[in-house]
Amino acid sequence: MLVCPIVGRHLPIFFSFMENKTNLLIRSKTVDSDGRRRFLRYAGFTAVTATTILAACENATMEPSTMGAGARVAADGSIDLGSGDVGILNYAYALEQLEYAFYVRVIATPYAGMNAMERMILTDIRNHEKVHRDFLRAALGGAAIPALNANFGAINFGDRNSVLTTARTFEDLGVSAYNGAGKLLSDGNNLSTAGKIVSVEARHAAVIRELISPFTASFAGDDVVTSDTALDVVNMPGTVLAAAQPFIVERITASNLPTM
Helix, strand or coil: CCCCCCCCCCCHHHCCCCCCHHHHHHHHCCCCCCCHHHHHHHHHHHHHHHHHHHCCCCCCCCCHHHCCCCCEECCCCCEECCCHHHHHHHHHHHHHHHHHHHHHHHHHCCCCCCCHHHHHHHHHHHHHHHHHHHHHHHHHHHHCCCCCCECCCCCCCCCHHHHHHHHHHHHHHHHHHHHHHHHHCCCHHHHHHHHHHHHHHHHHHHHHHHHHCCCCCHHHCCCCECCCCCCECCCCHHHHHHHHHHHECCCEECCCCCCC
C-alpha cells in the first residue's frame, strides 16, 4: 500500500503564513522590483508545501503483484504502463517524470528576466515534483516503467512566456489526470495518496497561473474549473497521454489500464 501524508488542498493566495517571521523577512529581502505585495501572495505556497512535502514520502511500500501487472517494454521500444492500480500508478509516475525533467531544465537554464521570487517558486515546484517522482518509483519497485527521456524541442527555455505557458499546460494536465484516474484505483490507500498528490499539483497550477496573470481570477479560471460543478477538469488517461506524448521520446501505451 502507498502511504504518503502530504498536505490537503488550499489555493496559494489563501494560505496562512506557517513560516516563522524571521525566515519570511529574510526571504522577502531577495524579492526584486515586483514588490513585497506579490511576494506575500506566494509566500504561503512555499511555506506550507516546501518542507512538508519534501519530508513526506520516505517509507513507501506496496505489493505490486496483488494490484495488477507491471510495465512492459515492447520490442519496438514502446512502454506499456501495466494494469490495475500498478498501471495507474505508472501513469502518474510517467507524468511526474515529465514534470520534474521540465522544471530541472527551467532552473538550470533560467529564462531572461527571471526574478528572485519566480526562481524561488519554480525551484520549490521542481523539488515537489522530484519527491512525487521518487515516491512513485520507490513504491512501484520492479513494476515501475523505465526512466523516460523528455523531448522539449518545442519549448524556448530562454523565453518567460514559453516556459510559463508550458508549465501551465503540464500542471493543468497533471491535475486533470489525477482527477480522472482516481476512480480507476481499487485500493483506498492508493486513492487517498493520489488525492494528496493532486492537491499539491493544484497548488502548482494555481501559482503558475498567478505568475502569468497576477491579481486576476486566472488561478481558478473557467477553463480549469467547471461552471456547473465548480470542480477541476477531469481527463481520462487516453486524453492525457495524447497531450503528453509529444514531450516524451518513448511511446507510451495504456491499453491495459482499467477503464471504470
